[in-house]
Amino acid sequence: MKIQTILSALFIQLFIITQLGFSQDNFTVKGKIEGWPTETVYLVRQGNYPGVDSVATTDGSFQFSGSIPGATAAYLITQKKSGVAKLLYVEPGNISINGSFDDFKNVEIKGSPTYNDFIELREGHEKYDQEMSKYVQLQFTTEDSTVLKQYYKSLDSLSLLDIEYSKDFIKKHPNSIVSLSEIQTLTNSLLNAELVALFNSLSLYIKESPEGVLLSESLPMMGKDKQEEEIEGQ
Structure with missing residues (x-):
């Protein structure tokens, strides 16, 4: 790094x-x-x-x-x-x-309780990453369009489950700054209103932390709908 x-x-x-x-x-x-x-x-x-x-x-x-x-x-x-x-x-x-x-x-x-939160989050994502990696590799083993469609469907399902895991982690860890960085990772996956709701679910202490203040300033422009608006405005 x-x-x-x-x-x-x-x-x-x-x-x-x-x-x-x-x-x-x-x-x-x-x-x-x-x-x-x-x-x-x-x-x-x-x-x-x-x-x-x-x-x-x-x-x-x-x-x-x-x-x-x-x-x-x-x-x-x-x-x-x-x-x-x-x-x-x-x-x-x-x-x-x-x-x-x-x-x-x-x-x-x-x-470090916060590092423990980070490890918990990382291990949860690794489970989905490993499954998705398996299907990514399988794509190169066939040219059968029907089979490929099934692989794509499985990847989409796993991706959605991974996003739900992130949302669930944030809701269960309102007092952890790890939840702030996790909200940032969802900016390409969720609508702005969903990101705002997740941020608002955090404790006041976390929202008023230095990291929380910075995220709150960026929040109005975060979300896949905001990115689409920016592209359309160019």
Whole structure:
């Protein structure tokens, strides 16, 4: 993952965050990644919050401490330019990260309820992704139009089930910022009114979070109907 893209996505919200008066709570992110390839561990997170964002390391051990109003997406990275990144969520409390750099994607993260939400969501989608991948591959095994139509029908059904899973996750997790990013993934699949309803189903705390404020500003132009209107107006 290109770190320039990560930094752009994270810091675009800085001016919003610094103007909001959320109370701050302490957090600690501590751990050890065996085989860490650089002499520095970086923690890139949203906002200009108090706390060190890089630490020197000789054996992959690291500790970051600071204060933050609530859960926010962050990345543990090897270097600022062209670094390798691992998504996590910084939130009040003590978070531990341990594992091997050889399996960086699957390092163990404990103490982060929001990361647990993310894993739950990812595993749910993987079930549908695997089924859809099977039918995508099967398309190349036949030229029978009747069989192909059945494959397309199965793909459409699985896609709709995947969308319903997203909607159900959001409704069951009104207090998680993971639901905000999931709403964004549905912008090409749902009408604007459906996206607005999902956003409104979230808790006030999440809607007024930095991520929630940014999404609310984009919401009026989100949805497949809004995209069609934009195309027609060109």
